[in-house]
Amino acid sequence: MALRLLRGKDGRLTAYAPVAGGIARWTETEPGGPDWDGPQVFEAPGLSDICVAQGRDGYVHLVGLRRRPVGDERTDLEVVHATQYQTGRPMTAWHSLSTPYPKDWRKALRIGPPSAAVDANGALYVFIRNAGRGVCVRRQDAKGTWGPWEDLKGRDVLDGLCATATGDGRVELLATTGEGALRWYQPEPGARLRRGDDVPARPSPDSVSAVESSRDTVTHYWRDALTGAVLAYRPDGDGAVSLGGEAGTGPVAVARAEIAGHDCTVLAHREAESGRLAVAAHPTEQESAGVWWTPTGDPGTGAPALAVDGVGRLVVATLSADGGLHVARQKSSEPGLALGGWRRA
Numbered sequence: 001m002a003l004r005l006l007r008g009k010d011g012r013l014t015a016y017a018p019v020a021g022g023i024a025r026w027t028e029t030e031p032g033g034p035d036w037d038g039p040q041v042f043e044a045p046g047l048s049d050i051c052v053a054q055g056r057d058g059y060v061h062l063v064g065l066r067r068r069p070v071g072d073e074r075t076d077l078e079v080v081h082a083t084q085y086q087t088g089r090p091m092t093a094w095h096s097l098s099t100p101y102p103k104d105w106r107k108a109l110r111i112g113p114p115s116a117a118v119d120a121n122g123a124l125y126v127f128i129r130n131a132g133r134g135v136c137v138r139r140q141d142a143k144g145t146w147g148p149w150e151d152l153k154g155r156d157v158l159d160g161l162c163a164t165a166t167g168d169g170r171v172e173l174l175a176t177t178g179e180g181a182l183r184w185y186q187p188e189p190g191a192r193l194r195r196g197d198d199v200p201a202r203p204s205p206d207s208v209s210a211v212e213s214s215r216d217t218v219t220h221y222w223r224d225a226l227t228g229a230v231l232a233y234r235p236d237g238d239g240a241v242s243l244g245g246e247a248g249t250g251p252v253a254v255a256r257a258e259i260a261g262h263d264c265t266v267l268a269h270r271e272a273e274s275g276r277l278a279v280a281a282h283p284t285e286q287e288s289a290g291v292w293w294t295p296t297g298d299p300g301t302g303a304p305a306l307a308v309d310g311v312g313r314l315v316v317a318t319l320s321a322d323g324g325l326h327v328a329r330q331k332s333s334e335p336g337l338a339l340g341g342w343r344r345a
Contacts, residue, residue: 008087011310031310049113120169160205275299
């Protein structure tokens with residue numbers, strides 16, 4: 001899990017980050033900040049590979065893998081799920097979703113980190129790379145009832161699945177492989193997931209992100225596995241488009257925000273050579289129109305997170321080497337994407 005930044009129904013932002021044996025959480029004291037409460041640590045022994053998904057109702061779903069030693073030679077692994085219903089409130093207990101291999105603990109140990117998305121009706125979809133290097137999904141409907149694990153097939157899938165949902169509720173998944181990427185999508189909300197065309201590109205598995213770029217259209221972003229450059233890909237486009245910039249490391253953060261009155265997609269990643277964050281924006285429906293990357297902050301190693309706060313400003317966040325949360329906000333007094341100074345939460 002990389003750092004995540006989400007806005008609740010009350011307009012306050014919450015930052016989530018993995019820590020040894022659990023999750024750390026920071027919460028704005030009021031919409032727009034600048035002050036934060038936290039970090040508050042929720043202990044969960046054996047928990048790892050956490051992902052976070054949020055629905056229209058504001059509920060935050062946390063899904064991860066939990067390992068528990070059983071004797072000297074056996075370790076049980078299961079997918080687990082918890083929910084935070086309101087900003088700043090406690091999370092539920094962790095509930096087991098088992099795995100596709102409830103009777104074979106050795107196979108269960110070979111599954112990959114989960115990715116999750118929530119559709120427009122509040123149904124939660126949890127995806128994992130399975131032991132055969134395909135993909136499995138399990139769905140919780142809006143009433144809280146879980147269905148069985150379903151095998152979506154696929155081949156040569158690596159860790160780093162990326163699930164997202166459109167505004168009308170269609171769920172989409174991109175999975176990186178050794179030779180390219182695989183895509184699954186719903187033709188309509190609530191439908192069974194279908195396999196789309198293979199993507200002729202090689203994303204770095206730890207870098208993939210996605211955002212709804214226009215009605216019913218998802219744009220995927222990643223770093224190229226060979227060059228490290230950031231690319232954008234739309235299933236209805238002409239292939240992956242390079243967005244330039246210096247080669248980076250770790251996940252590419254993405255968010256839609258209003259910049260100078262225009263609907264823009266904002267990207268952030270950490271440059272490999274300088275170690276600084278680089279931020280760029282482009283008109284949401286014109287990802288190939290030219291992108292300028294601007295370095296910001298001090299050198300570091302933590303991946304960035306992006307969100308729009310309760311007063312409409314873009315917020316960039318990252319973790320320092322000592323685990324502190326650092327935040328920069330868009331200046332409302334200046335045109336364009338101008339960030340204010342970095343502040344420790």
